[in-house]
Amino acid sequence: MPDIGVDEVEIIEILVNVDEKIQIEQGLITVEGEKTSMEIPSPISGVVKKIYIKIGDKIKTSSIIMMCNVDGHQNNIEQKSKNLLKKESKQLKKDSFFQSEQNIPIHATPVVRRLARILNIKLGNVIGTGPKNRILKQDIELYKNNLKVNTLLKNNAIHANDTKTFQTEKIELSSLQKSVGNNLHQNWINIPHVTQFDEVDITILEKFRQKYNDEKKNDKSVNSRITILIFIIKVVAYALEKFPIFNSSLTANNTQIILKKYINIGVAIDVNNELFVPVLKNVNKKNVQQLSDELIYILERARQKKLNTSDMTKGSFTISNLGGIGGSWFSPIINAPEVAILGISKAKIKPLWNGKEFLPALILPLSLSYDHRVINGAEAARFITLISKLLSDIHFLIM
Incomplete structure (x- = not known):
């Protein structure tokens, strides 16, 4: 180790390997003192035979660093090494160890x-990602690439403002959108959401639904055809009776759980590109046909914009149904003060293994989001499993 004017330095990089061919003035190691880091050059050309130090070691002047086999006769070696060290030291002083406006030490190799x-x-x-927040080559490259991207975006923005090619239009949010948006935002940031996903074979249920609708199509007392959503609402009501923790809410100070003795299920619906959540009251006390008639009536009121406050309050659980639009799974946002919400996506025909062969089955994706302060993962898994079981064979509903 040559004299670099520092009593003791730490080795932060070893730049060569054993049996590696090196040239005069090639960097061997990088050291760091209290205020500088420096690359120590090789005073000879040759082959590295042994390395005596490791990263993190503290070394002083004349410490043995490595042993090399020297190539032939070397002229002016000592003077060249001294000149290079002086050059490095001069440049280090020019760089300064303190390069930030806050006078924070910057760790970086020469x-x-x-x-x-x-x-x-x-x-x-530049943000360093190495030990002691040391700036690495890849940090410099990443910073350079980010500068290119920012410059490109800025130029594109300027170009867009200078031409009429990229025109924009501002649309005012409706009062309902503002209200719903604010509520969703508060629910998302205040409730620790976890979403449990599952899918259920509803082939048997769909056959029963079609059979029921076929038998009732000539019955004038029946207003309309039953949809899968109605069965889902009925099944969820049954599951809420078995798992009352999902039919609860937290007190304002988050210290007590309120278990509700009624089951009112809100159904998030899209009407004319606006979100409504009408609530069906006492779902567990009504049959499938009654629920279907009530939902059709309330949907019609929503389309006519005749829903009042009582139609959309007092809910204890919510179902968000996107089955009529498409998609697979999604993470619905809990409708506070409720503690859970079930998302329904579009059912699709998929191959299902029955133990002997693959058969076509109608598969319904389910997404259950729950408040992790109230409900743990095991309870959520049992809850959605029960729903899946009931939807796969509606006969279980009477057991």
Whole structure:
């Protein structure tokens, strides 16, 4: 180790390997003192035979670093090494260990500092990802790439403002959108959401639904055909009776759970590109046909914009149904003060293994989001499993 004017330095990089061919003035190691880091050059050309140090070691002047087989006769070796060290020390002083406006020490090797000078990058603006927040080559490259991207975006924005090619239009949010948006935002940031996903074979249920509708199509007392959603609402009501924790809410101070003795299920629906959540009251006390008639009536009121406050309050659980639109799974946002919400996506025909062969089955995706402060993962898994079981064979509903 040559004399670099520092009593003791730490080795932060070893730049060569055993049996590696090296040239005079090639960097061997990088060391760091209290205020500088420096690359130590080789005073000879040859082959590295043994390395005596490791990263993290503290070394002093004349400490043995490595042993090499020297190539032939070396002229002016000592003077060349001294000149290179002086050059490195001079450049280090020019760089300064403190390069940020806040006078925070910047850890970077001479190689990285030279790269930053070449690219005209201030090291104080670069976030280091190495040990002790040391700036690495890849940090410089990442910063350079980000500068290119930001410059491109800025140029595109300027170009867009200078032409009429990219026109925009501002649309005012409706009062309902503002209200719903604010509620969703508050629910998302205040409730620790977890979403449990599942899918259920509803082939048997769909056959029963079609058979029921076929038998009732000539019955004038029946207003309309039953949809899968009605069965889902009925099944959820049954599951809420078995798992009352899902039919609860937290007190305002988050210290008590309120278990509700009624089962009112809200159904999130899209009407004319607006979100409504009408609530069906006492679902567990009504049959499938009654629920279907009530939902049709309330949907019609929504389309006519005749829903009042009582139609959309007092809910204890919500179902968000996107089955009529498409998609597979999604993470619905809980409708506070409720503690859970079930998302329904579009059912699709998929191959299902019955133990002997693959058969076509109608598969319904389910997404259950729940408040993790109230409900744990095991309860959520049991709850959605029960729903899946009931939907796969509606006969279980009478057991």
